[in-house]
Structure formats: C-alpha cells, structure tokens
Amino acid sequence: MIVEERNYRIRSGKLREYLALVQNEGLAIQQPILGNLIGYFVSEIGPLNHVVHMWGYADFEDRTTRRxxxxxxPRWQEFIPKLTALIETAENRILLPTSFSPLK
Incomplete structure (x- = not known):
C-alpha cells in the first residue's frame, strides 16, 4: 500500500467555501474512482488555511491508473476549475508505510 498526501493552502477567507465544494460536489466524483479516502483534515495550529487529504492505493500503478x-x-474536468480557483498552493507526496505501520 502507498498513501498519497495532498496539501493545499487555501486562499484567505475561502476555506469554508472550499470545504463545502469538496463535500457537496467533489467527493461524489473522486471517491468512486480513487477509492480509499483515508482522511480529510484542516490545520488548527501552525500555518492557517491548510487542507490535507490522504488517499490509499495498492501501489503506484494503481494510483496512476485511478488518477x-x-x-x-468529464464531471471532474468541469469541477476542477471551481476548486483550483480557491487554492493558493499545492503540494503532493507519496508515503510508503514502514514494516510496522498499521496501514500496509
């Protein structure tokens, strides 16, 4: 298993709008295709207006195929401009679990 961690800094004053958009439209498109949503988080301490979401995949090939x-x-192509208008910066990482990780 691999975990994709996506980190977004949302434009100031737009966090609620971003979260509502994801909850009401985005996840209905993403989840059936991407599959394993591990979690969706916002920052409480540290840099503000940050969103982190994590998706699990069998391996890098599975991730590539699903992405x-x-x-x-077409629904995602129509949706993505609404989302990206609210994102200031984006960062993406692929995480590999250790041999003793509960997520393997």
Missing part, C-alpha cells in the same frame, strides 16, 4: 481515470472524467 488518470479521474482526470479524464
């Missing part, structure tokens, strides 16, 4: 399907989905 490709999402990017080709």
């Amino acid at each position: 490709q399907r999402l990017s080709e989905d």
